[in-house]
Amino acid sequence: xxxxxxxxxxxxxxxxxxxxxxxxxxxxxxxxxxxxxxxxxxxxxxxxxxxxxxxxxxxxxxxxxxxxxxxxxxxxxxxxxxxxxxxxxxxxxxxxxxxxxxxxxxxxxxxxxxxxxxxxxxxxxxxxxxxxxxxxxxxxxxxxxxxxxxxxxxxxxxxxxxxxxxxxxxxxxxxxxxxxxxxxxxxxxxxxxxxxxxxxxxxxxxxxxxxxxxxxxxxxxxxxxxxxxxxxxxxxxxxxxxxxxxxxxxxxxxxxxxxxxxxxxxxxxxxxxxxxxxxxxxxxxxxxxxxxxxxxxxxxxxxxxxxxxxxxxxxxxxxxxxxxxxxxxxxxxxxxxxxxxxxxxxxxxxxxxxxxxxxxxxxxxxxxxxxxxxxxxxxxxxxxxxxxxx
Amino acid sequence: xxxxxxxxxxxxxxxxxxxxxxxxxxxxxxxxxxxxxxxxxxxxxxxxxxxxxxxxxxxxxxxxxxxxxxxxxxxxxxxxxxxxxxxxxxxxxxxxxxxxxxxxxxxxxxxxxxxxxxxxxxxxxxxxxxxxxxxxxxxxxxxxxxxxxxxxxxxxxxxxxxxxxxxxxxxxxxxxxxxxxxxxxxxxxxxxxxxxxxxxxxxxxxxxxxxxxxxxxxxxxxxxxxxxxxxxxxxxxxxxxxxxxxxxxxxxxxxxxxxxxxxxxxxxxxxxxxxxxxxxxxxxxxxxxxxxxxxxxxxxxxxxxxxxxxxxxxxxxxx
Numbered sequence: 001x002x003x004x005x006x007x008x009x010x011x012x013x014x015x016x017x018x019x020x021x022x023x024x025x026x027x028x029x030x031x032x033x034x035x036x037x038x039x040x041x042x043x044x045x046x047x048x049x050x051x052x053x054x055x056x057x058x059x060x061x062x063x064x065x066x067x068x069x070x071x072x073x074x075x076x077x078x079x080x081x082x083x084x085x086x087x088x089x090x091x092x093x094x095x096x097x098x099x100x101x102x103x104x105x106x107x108x109x110x111x112x113x114x115x116x117x118x119x120x121x122x123x124x125x126x127x128x129x130x131x132x133x134x135x136x137x138x139x140x141x142x143x144x145x146x147x148x149x150x151x152x153x154x155x156x157x158x159x160x161x162x163x164x165x166x167x168x169x170x171x172x173x174x175x176x177x178x179x180x181x182x183x184x185x186x187x188x189x190x191x192x193x194x195x196x197x198x199x200x201x202x203x204x205x206x207x208x209x210x211x212x213x214x215x216x217x218x219x220x221x222x223x224x225x226x227x228x229x230x231x232x233x234x235x236x237x238x239x240x241x242x243x244x245x246x247x248x249x250x251x252x253x254x255x256x257x258x259x260x261x262x263x264x265x266x267x268x269x270x271x272x273x274x275x276x277x278x279x280x281x282x283x284x285x286x287x288x289x290x291x292x293x294x295x296x297x298x299x300x301x302x303x304x305x306x307x308x309x310x311x312x313x314x315x316x317x318x319x320x321x322x323x324x325x326x327x328x329x330x331x332x333x334x335x336x337x338x339x340x341x342x343x344x345x346x347x348x349x350x351x352x353x354x355x356x357x358x359x360x361x362x363x364x365x366x367x368x369x370x371x372x373x374x375x376x377x378x379x380x381x382x383x384x385x386x387x388x389x390x
Numbered sequence: 391x392x393x394x395x396x397x398x399x400x401x402x403x404x405x406x407x408x409x410x411x412x413x414x415x416x417x418x419x420x421x422x423x424x425x426x427x428x429x430x431x432x433x434x435x436x437x438x439x440x441x442x443x444x445x446x447x448x449x450x451x452x453x454x455x456x457x458x459x460x461x462x463x464x465x466x467x468x469x470x471x472x473x474x475x476x477x478x479x480x481x482x483x484x485x486x487x488x489x490x491x492x493x494x495x496x497x498x499x500x501x502x503x504x505x506x507x508x509x510x511x512x513x514x515x516x517x518x519x520x521x522x523x524x525x526x527x528x529x530x531x532x533x534x535x536x537x538x539x540x541x542x543x544x545x546x547x548x549x550x551x552x553x554x555x556x557x558x559x560x561x562x563x564x565x566x567x568x569x570x571x572x573x574x575x576x577x578x579x580x581x582x583x584x585x586x587x588x589x590x591x592x593x594x595x596x597x598x599x600x601x602x603x604x605x606x607x608x609x610x611x612x613x614x615x616x617x618x619x620x621x622x623x624x625x626x627x628x629x630x631x632x633x634x635x636x637x638x639x640x641x642x643x644x645x646x647x648x649x650x651x652x653x654x655x656x657x658x659x660x661x662x663x664x665x666x667x668x669x670x671x672x673x674x675x676x677x678x679x680x681x682x683x684x685x686x687x688x689x690x691x692x693x694x695x696x697x698x699x700x701x702x703x704x705x706x707x708x709x
Contacts, residue, residue: 062504062524063545066561275543278525281502310546310563330586332544332567336636337614338586375612 021315022070025305026091027053027298028111029102030078038244043289049102049125050075051287052295056302058286060309067310073302078103084111092116097317098123100301102294105129112138121321123301126294128176130183133345133381137388142324142346144304145297146266148183150380154352154364155234155257155264156187157378161366164231168254169198170224170246172237180236180259195234197227201242221249234258264364267296268355274336300339300348304331335363337376345388349376410666411469411708412673413454414682415442416699422456422467423682423698425673427666427707430684430694436472438465444486444529445704448511449493454706457484457498464496464509469708478514481507486570486704488529488538490553497538497551499526506540506549508556518556522549528571530580532595539580541568548582550598560598565589570662572621574645583618583632590618590632592648602648604632611637620662624669629687631672633660640674640685654692656683661702667709675702 029049037044053073060071074096076087084107091099097120101108105127112122117140124132124143132138133147146154159167167188171181181198188195203220225233225246233250235258237243243260255261269290272280283291283299291299304324309315312323323329325346330338335351342349354362369378377383410427420442424434439458442465446455454467457480464478464487480487481500484507488497495517496509506526508518523545530539537559538551546568550560565584572581573595580593590604606616617635623645624630630643639653640660657676660683664673671693672685680700686693 059524059544063547066523066545066547067563275525278501278544307546330566332546332586338566374614376614 021068022072023098023305023309023315023317023320024072024074024094024096025053025057025302026074026076026094026096026099027102027302028076028078028084028087028091028099030104030107031080035240038240045289045292047287048292049294049298051283051289052125052291052298053100053302055283055286055295056299056306059282059299059303060306063306063310067313069309069315071302071306071309078107084108085114087111088114088116088120092120097121098305098320100125100298102126102298105132108132108141109136112141121317121324123304125297125301129179130381133347134387137345137390139390142301142304142341142348144300144348145294146350146352147347147380148180149186150347150352151264151266152180152183152187153190153379154354155262156184156191156193157364157366157369158262158264158354158362159232159257160191160193161368164255165193166196166230167193167232167234168225168227168230169195170201170233170235170237171198172201172239172241172243174237174239174241176238177236180238184234184236184258196230199224199227201237203242217245217249221246222251225250225252227251230254232257233261235260262361263353263355265293265353265355266350267291267293268353268360270355270358270360271334271353273360274334276334279334300331300333300350303333304329304341304348307331339376342377342383344383344386345381347380349374349379351376352379412664412682413445413706413708414675414698414702415445415456415704416680416701417441417443417677417703418701419699420458421699422454423702424472425682425696425698427671430696432696432698434472435699436467436474438467438474439463439477443703444484444499445706446487446489446496447706447708449489451708454708455487455489455496457487459483459485459501464498478509478511479516480509481505481516481519485527486529488531490531490538491533491535497529497531497540499529499540501525501527504542506538506551520549520551520556520558522558523547523561528569528582530571530573532573532577533575534577536577537573537595539571539573541571541582543567543569543585546584548580548593550580562593562598564591565603569619570621572623574623575625575627581621581623581630583621585617585619585635588613588616588618588634588637590621590630590643604643604648604650606632606634606637606641606650606653608634608637608639608653611639620660620674622663622665622672624665626669629669631663631665633663633674635659635661636678638676640672640683642687652690654683654685654690656685656692657681657695662705664705664707666707673705673707675705677701677703 057073122141308323333339339350412425414423422436426433440460444457456465468475483502485501506520523542525543528541548562565587567585592602620633630645658678684694
């Protein structure tokens with residue numbers, strides 16, 4: 001018995017005695033209803049976000065081998081009725097100070113409001129809400145997922161370079177769709193586009209893939225899109241309810257852009273430039289599927305902590321947090337430019353991809369959109385416009 | 391009249407260059423473009439394996455090695471017949487490699503595997519592997535043969551390998567997304583470029599102490615787009631040249647004082663660069679404009695632009 005105790009004691013002590021220091025990062029995800037696939041080509045994803053975080057830890061670990069820093073991932077999934085604060089308390093008990101979240105805004109806010117959260121840094125890899133970067137911003141939160149405003153501005157810059165100035169905006173019924181539509185309106189105003197018409201999608205596409213599903217859509221969508229002439233149909237459908245049905249069915253032969261068609265996104269499976277091929281290959285080997293924008297944001301969050309730990313040559317969470325927000329921090333994010341955090345709202349500044357279904361079309365910021373600081377700050381809420389007060 | 395004389399002199403300098411040949415790997419065309427150094431025109435196009443990037447000459451200068459990343463091999467091009475005569479194993483996804491001064495071993499960066507593979511050329515097999523950081527990229531060998539260096543892009547490290555024991559001697563954290571590592575002709579300095587910081591760091595090869603960090607600024611170009619990639623050092627140790635990627639410039643540096651002397655405007659997204667054997671010309675592979683710029687270093691101007699294949703990446707000059 002004594003021997004056993006001694007053995008356990010030794011086992012417990014060894015990480016402390018060893019040269020290597022462990023930096024534990026929590027990742028919290030929530031239980032989501034299974035998504036009804038829209039296309040037979042859709043991949044079923046059960047580990048969105050988590051898979052990106054796991055790749056981030058693997059990348060950190062390889063670097064850590066040389067810097068004698070160990071990185072571990074502690075995964076937590078919130079049950080439907082679970083209180084986020086409980087999960088945060090559990091993570092705090094394990095000494096975790098960095099928490100990457102795959103949570104929608106309400107749960108994220110609840111998690112970051114837990115008493116233990118004050119000592120923690122949250123890295124938001126899911127919620128695109130502009131409010132989280134403005135009036136509801138928090139000092140203990142960074143965002144690696146682009147905000148809706150960034151996505152809208154990136155698309156607007158591209159459409160303006162194409163001189164597609166007249167937009168017809170179609171919005172879904174989900175709350176996020178309305179917020180994304182708001183961001184498109186703001187972008188139109190900022191960059192000089194005109195929204196010539198707006199409609200809300202109210203149909204229930206239901207059985208679009210049944211034998212006669214296309215017949216219904218073929219009559220509904222021309223009716224919906226019979227509006228004033230426009231250059232492009234801009235769609236806000238975050239929940240993937242109808243966006244894929246629009247192309248080729250509109251009354252006028254106009255391209256579809258936004259959440260569907262020509263997509264504005266933080267990451268796309270079609271990106272292969274700037275070394276993206278390597279990141280995509282590593283992700284696919286690890287997870288057996290393609291990397292989504294949420295996977296990318298979770299990967300970037302974990303890598304950001306790893307990069308700050310390596311660069312600050314420190315295992316002290318306070319030092320790592322300070323470095324993350326500092327002017328020296330940059331993350332190599334496979335989008336051609338260094339990515340860092342905005343001091344005024346904690347948002348990661350980053351290029352936004354404008355992607356077709358099979359190939360990358362463009363990347364914003366577009367040439368000519370100048371800024372006295374970083375041109376990446378032409379996307380989203382700039383310092384002067386921000387309503388965030390930490 | 392002075393203009394005419396200047397023009398005549400320029401033509402003369404260009405003529406004076408020896409009959410060197412320039413080889414360019416075209417990443418998207420799966421070809422090597424061959425440029426005649428005398429006429430400065432495209433002389434031939436050689437089909438090679440898929441996604442050719444790193445290229446290098448054999449010790450006897452009769453063969454060109456081409457890393458065909460998507461085919462997981464190194465093609466061997468016979469420079470007389472201008473045909474691929476065979477291939478060498480390279481490990482997965484070879485990107486850049488360096489020939490050790492022993493003329494026998496190629497050190498290959500395997501971008502997807504976090505390895506540097508050591509390839510024995512006569513035996514046509516990989517004799518050893520060295521584990522390095524994520525996405526190994528740049529490779530350099532010291533002319534005295536003692537060390538081989540490698541950069542890992544995502545880990546942001548310079549790895550120093552003992553060329554005899556193949557042990558890692560040192561791992562040095564460098565600026566973000568290091569690309570190219572070059573060792574000076576006297577084997578005393580290691581130069582490393584950082585793509586995302588747009589800097590070049592110079593280290594003492596023995597002590598690995600940092601000797602200098604060179605920062606590049608190009609008026610009118612946003613800081614994020616001033617990136618540092620290809621490096622060339624002159625044999626006499628007086629000058630260094632650094633490709634500034636999407637800034638479309640090549641910087642000329644006093645290699646003693648580490649001061650930037652001037653920049654040359656070249657094609658778009660200049661990636662790798664190569665000096666002529668006499669150090670009088672610099673050739674640049676411009677990935678986005680699919681051409682090669684020829685810089686006359688004595689006259690300090692871009693003398694010619696030559697169209698090559700799609701997405702030129704690696705470049706190398708044979709005497």
